[in-house]
Amino acid sequence: MAVEVSVIATSSLGDRSYLASDGQVAIVVDPQRDIDRVTYLAGAEGVRITYVVETHVHNDYVSGGLELARVTGARYLVAAADEVGFDRVPVSDGDVVPVSDGVRLRVIATPGHTFHHLSYVLDEAVDGGWQPVGVFTGGSLLFGTTGRTDLLGGRHAHELAQHQHASAARLADLLPDGTQVWPTHGFGSFCSASQADAPESTIGREKQANPVLRLAAEQFVTETLAGLDAYPAYYAHMGVANTAGPAPVDLTPVTRADPAELRQRIAAGQWVVDLRHRTAYATAHLTGTVSLGLDGPMSTWLGWLIDRGTPITLLAGTPEQVADAQRELVRIGIDRPAAHATGTPEQWTTEPTQLRELRMTDFPALAAVRAGNTPAGPPAPDVVLDVRMTNEWNTGHITGAVHIPLPDLPARLADVPAGTIWVHCGSGYRATAAASLLANTGRHVVVINDTFDQAEAAGLEIVTET
Structure with a gap:
């Protein structure tokens, strides 16, 4: 054979x-x-x-x-x-x-x-x-x-x-x-x-x-x-x-957290990660959480952003999604999340004021605002924040944008200029993660949930770095 x-x-x-x-x-x-x-x-x-x-x-x-x-x-x-x-x-x-x-x-x-x-x-x-x-x-x-x-x-x-x-x-x-x-x-x-x-x-x-x-x-x-x-x-x-010599993995379910425990973990500054798609996160999520959906390279960005050893709590729609996330995390040596919860944001809190929305828009809306039009939608940006990697930025970026790669953002939140922030990446995935980090500090932020290859077609000026 x-x-x-x-x-x-x-x-x-x-x-x-x-x-x-x-x-x-x-x-x-x-x-x-x-x-x-x-x-x-x-x-x-x-x-x-x-x-x-x-x-x-x-x-x-x-x-x-x-x-x-x-x-x-x-x-x-x-x-x-x-x-x-x-x-x-x-x-x-x-x-x-x-x-x-x-x-x-x-x-x-x-x-x-x-x-x-x-x-x-x-x-x-x-x-x-x-x-x-x-x-x-x-x-x-x-x-x-x-x-x-x-x-x-x-x-x-x-x-x-x-x-x-x-x-x-x-x-x-x-x-x-x-x-x-x-x-x-x-x-x-x-x-x-x-x-x-x-x-x-x-x-x-x-x-x-x-x-x-x-x-x-x-x-x-x-x-x-x-x-x-x-x-x-x-x-x-x-x-x-x-x-x-790596130890064997343990993929058994981790402890379920009730609303009181979730509130305590968020208040303690721990990472509570929402694994749902970014559009679901934008509709409703718990204040203080971070968006890293399972539809993207969740473990890569989470492992890059957190300090090693930081307790992680996982939020998802189903137990199967939590299990998928556990599998992703053990591959990079994060063996046991601290806790998890499944269901909907409304089930994760007893305090409606803890629920928050995240506004989303697209590149045509940004182009319209820059052209002087004010269509109905989120407030105009004072800052356009690009969280792509440096090679992506050098290849082409929107004129006037501020560049802070997503991995650098947790240490550089204070470097983002004042005002309303419209944040983008290459697709919307990293932008939503960045927006959640910024919103957790009290900033007013809007996600450009759009692919960057549409920016120039929408009428935005693209410049390159050499």
Whole structure:
């Protein structure tokens, strides 16, 4: 039977894990911490997991590799050069790992994303020889880009970018053009220098499309480093957890909070997070809560915004949504929320005055106000606040807007000029989170719940930064 590779996508973090099998035994590559998804898939395919492999010590999520190996009895392959606090099978460049009579893995050192990064070539037995089917590239060669090289500190970024270029060239030289490329990052993860430009790829396609294989080393290094934006603050804790050896997860329900407890937690300055869609939040929510809907990358932004260890309470319409949020949070090492409540805002308080609305508008309304028209709607803005990331701002922003990236806002609330604030991002998701933070300080704020690509079409002047 030919080797089959299944993708296990974690879209909220922008990553992929893989299960590759020959119909009997399976390899799992870079598993997320909630390993039940992997074991379910292996069971559905009727295969036994015999190897779990890590391409690198991950920076954007807590790995499930150690626990998956323990549960399944699989051998756990981790770079020999990585000093870790648990038993594993150490592997290095040039090692060949026989998986079954018809499948093997070849280990290739591909430093760049980290110093000890490995890629794994999946070979299939064909006519008495071996033929590469694909290569698991982790944070090395991605679809149209590469993994970022500054996660181990700025002092290493230039050297690692040079390694990244050499590693990509090595893969391109070693492998036939038809070899499939299976990266872990690039699908929204901040571990990627930029985002994937295709849903799938091969070595041959990357030779044509990927800057790392088209640019000279120094040009690649210069352009890559110049294009890097900030990355989530919680990344600082991921490598530490993965090196020490992550504990098993506990996804059992957490304590239910009644209205009195919710009021106390909000009064104490704890994070009470409303997981409903932003339009539902705008209609009615508890004063003092923060909007981070499950329809977006909730865990990424929450993990970036809060101080590590801050108690978190989750509000949602259903228990299933709370369970989904718990699953998202354990992936970044937030293991047990303090409490939860489900239902509607009216059920979360006994004091109607604790309920609040949030006004929403769009870019045509902003253009109309700036043109001197005053259509019925929210009060005109004194401040237009852009909470997108710096790269987004530099690419194009509304003239006269104030820029504070969402991750910086909690520490810079006092920097927002006085008056009514209209806040926007790229879609409305981050803007609503920002608006909730601002409203909690007593500011009068309106969300531009619109996609930024509509701003210029609405008649707003867009300028760029160089």
